[in-house]
Amino acid sequence: MPSSSFSLESPKVTEAQLKALMQNISDNDVITLDACCPRKPEPDFTVVELANCYRLAWQLLVSGVNVSYTRRLVAAITFHRSATPEQTTSFKLIRARFKQIRFACANYSEQHSYPERLHTITRLMGGFQDSFKNGQKLRTLWRGIKLWCRLRPGFFGELHESLVKAQLSTLESFQRYIATENQQLADAVGEETYLTARQFHELRKIVSRRIALNDTRRTLYPSPELDELSLFLATINGLMGKMHDELVLQEMRKELDYEKQKFKLPDEIASRIRALVMTQKGLHRSVAEV
CATH class of the missing domain: 1.20.120 (Four Helix Bundle (Hemerythrin (Met), subunit A))
Incomplete structure (x- = not known):
């Protein structure tokens, strides 16, 4: 980040804001055929807004994803080579939070790119999800093992370090x-x-x-x-x-x-x-x- 004054952890966003963002994400592919495109471009971002949006995406991830629980979920799906409806929903919501911070890196960092560690695991989550949704048992097994290994203890600490070393976009x-x-x-x-x-x-x-x-x-x-x-x-x-x-x-x-x-x-x-x-x-x- 551009200075030591920027923090991903504070100020804390509200629980209402976290819930609102998750609802927005859940609705981001709802088709409304009569929806109109606004005629005017949205207002310019400020540096403060860029920083606050980046921070919100990070706090959404860490507030809603527990690595130990996620590893157990991945292990259960991998063992059975399939997922129950409840497991499918849980995994989808976890992956949505990872995708949101990955998009944030592209949108708000000076590099406008995905950090390799984050990109790799988010893609692997997508491949794993596609495998168990489409009944591909061997791919579910192989990708699940890889994902379980990637989600090792200390993952968030390593990811946080890579994000704070990045620069916020001008x-x-x-x-x-x-x-x-x-x-x-x-x-x-x-x-x-x-x-x-x-x-x-x-x-x-x-x-x-x-x-x-x-x-x-x-x-x-x-x-x-x-x-x-x-x-x-x-x-x-x-x-x-x-x-x-x-x-x-x-x-x-x-x-x-x-x-x-x-x-x-x-x-x-x-x-x-x-x-x-x-x-x-x-x-x-x-x-x-x-």
Whole structure:
């Protein structure tokens, strides 16, 4: 962080704010087809807001994830090569907190990237979850063992150390990062743009990071405009999530080459992304000008 005065641990956010953020995360793929994109771009972030949003994401993780419990949960699912509905829900909520701090690192750190330790374990959680949800018993066993080993005692201490050594983003760096992601969104929704399933997945990651950015911000600084944007982003995310599930299923059935086969982005998604980027600052300026 830029100075010793910044702390991930304090000031403490309220229990109400933690619950509000978890609710926002739970709703981040709810499809509301009549949700409208706000016509005006959201207000500029301040350095204080960036720091507070980063802190909230960290406190959400450590307040709701117990490493010992998580290891026992992973071990139980791994042993049975399957998960009960209750275990599935518990694991999903744990992974959601990991994803939120990973998105926070991309959004608020000067590096605008995922720390390797955090990225690796979050991806492994995703692979483990996909395995037991889809009945892939051998993959559930192998990925579960790997995940259990990664979640060793002292994990949070090591993760905290890597996060506090990072630098909080400057406003200039943050603006360049947002402009770059806006441009990637714009490039993907051109009239003649075709994507592979992999490229589609990467596009959805940008949408997911933007949802995390907005949902964290509106938790701390509520406004009708940010709520409206959240509904619109969640609709895009939900539509893309349903489509990606279908693409993954096609790949599993050998009906799709995930890395090479291209398709045109459906207009119900493309039109909403176009509406989104038209409201974002930096769209009409080159990245170098931001």
